[in-house]
Amino acid sequence: MxxxxxxxxxxxxxxxxxxxxxxxxxxxxxxxxxxxxxxxxxxAAGLMNPVTGKRFALSWRVADLLPFAGTFYRELEQRYGQSFFSEALILKLFSSIEEQNAVLARSADTPWENFVAGFATANPGLPGVNAPFGGAWLQHGGHVAVxxxxxxxxxxxxxxxxxxxxxxxxxxxxxxxxxxxxxxxxxxxxxxxxxxxxxxxxxxxxxxxxSSNHGEVLDVDCAELSAAQVLNRGAYVVPMGAGRFRVGATYRRPPFTEGPTAEGREELAARLAVITDLPFGVVGQQAGVRPAVxxxxxxxxxxxxxxxxxxxxxxxxxxxxxxxxxxxxxxxxxxxxxxxxxxxxxxxxxxxxxxxxx
Structure with a gap:
């Protein structure tokens, strides 16, 4: 026994x-x-984002959860001698002047000041990034190699x-x-x-x-796309090194077909094409079922x-x-x-x- x-x-x-x-x-x-x-x-791409959803709302208990998680993953890095956590700025790209104005107004309130590093009200000129309306630079987030x-x-x-x-x-x-x-x-x-x-x-x-939901991600090669930050507009684009990015994610409620789908691939490729007009090659596609409440x-x-x-x-x-x-x-x-x-x-x-x- x-x-x-x-x-x-x-x-x-x-x-x-x-x-x-x-x-x-x-x-x-x-x-x-x-x-x-x-x-x-x-x-999962392991994204840690202080913002939730299209409404640009701060995530629940983010002031506690985000630094706690960062410290935890750094401890694991020390223990195993590997790099797991990449702290990175997240550029939330605006889709319109109206969205730009709404986000600028909301971010003036406390505690937004702790998570917004700055704004670009015009195209910031990042390599390969379509950002005609600018975006919000979010700090203290990043991604974990899960x-x-x-x-x-x-x-x-x-x-x-x-x-x-x-x-x-x-x-x-x-x-x-x-x-x-x-x-x-x-x-x-x-x-x-x-x-x-x-x-x-x-x-x-x-x-x-x-409430389980089905999500898919793409791994793409796009060597000329800026990898200095995570990009977010209708999809996240997380740099994985060597010109490779993880793009995600779809969201399907039941009933759904488990495993990767052609529809998921097309949807994510279309979302990425909004963020960049650079050519990219899909080198991987994965799907999983998230446990949500x-x-x-x-x-x-x-x-x-x-x-x-x-x-x-x-x-x-x-x-x-x-x-x-x-x-x-x-x-x-x-x-x-x-x-x-x-x-x-x-x-x-x-x-x-x-x-x-x-």
Whole structure:
């Protein structure tokens, strides 16, 4: 029988950061993950943007989440001797004079001054960039190389034996007052579901209002396009080095076809053609299914009727920015140090749980 303090199911950005935090605090952690190459975390461009959506609104708790995430990823860089986090300016390109005026008016308010580095009210003259109406330069953001980061953590997990490349079978989990036993082989004090979009099929948590959506990205070669910043207008264009960029992302609600699609490729190529008139070559296309929540806030906390079981996820497109802070918050709660914030607590949806069904 293998004994552990915490059994984490899933090693995407949510599960990987949580497992790392718990291990750093001295807990015995065991992780199950099937190692899907096309998971949402592996496909993601890892963009950390202080702004959300077309309304140019500041992201939720951005003043806390953004610097926290940056410090966290720098710590991982030191640990593994690799570069994961690239702090970069983000140029939000204006599509019209009306949008330019609206953004200029909004950004005069606090706390915008902390995230806006400046404005270009005319074309800033960046190589290959179509910006006739200028744009807003956003600071303190950047992008995370999620796939290499997860690979570094997984390599350590395989080497040290705390990561098992297996699909977790929830029907083989037996819970009780003292914890849980899995498949008659693993005993854990607590089990945390970090399965991403797959949690919608989890018998313990399929009642949660998870709204999975399908997203695609393109990798393109465009050697002459400015790579000094992230570009954003209807799509993000993230520099990956050596004249290559990741362009994304599409957003499809169910029902959708999993995997890359011709429609996704055409849509993203058309969006990139608005940003640049330079020729570009598509060298890769990937697709994943994001785990989102209807109110666009994460879900953390215990199952209403199974004290030994918790949930961690629902990060949507903000996963790399949310994951470090949410991992520490949940770890603090698991250790009895702090309460989960009400706006991310799973308990806000307890009324949806069909009582008596686990």
């Amino acid at each position: 293998t004994n552990c303090d915490f059994l984490v199911v899933g090693h995407g950005i949510a599960g990987a950061t949580l497992a790392y935090v718990l291990r750093q605090r001295g807990h015995a952690v065991l992780v199950y993950d099937p190692g899907q190459d096309n998971s949402a975390s592996n496909v 796939r290499p980061l997860l690979a570094a953590l997984a390599a350590e997990g395989t080497r040290e034996g705390w990561l098992r490349r297996e699909t977790f079978d929830w029907s083989r989990l037996v819970t009780g007052p003292a914890g849980a036993v899995y498949a008659g082989q693993v005993r854990a004090r607590h089990v945390i579901c970090c399965e991403g979009a797959a949690a919608g099929r989890n018998p313990y948590f399929n009642w949660l209002p998870l 209807l109110d666009r806030r994460p879900l953390l906390g215990p199952h209403p009727a199974v004290p030994a079981l918790s949930f961690c996820g629902g990060y949507g497109s903000k996963g790399v920015m949310l994951a470090p802070r949410m991992a520490v918050l949940l770890a603090d709660w698991l250790e009895g140090r702090a309460e989960i914030w009400p706006e991310v607590s799973l308990q806000r949806y307890n009324a949806l749980w069909p009582a008596g069904v686990i």
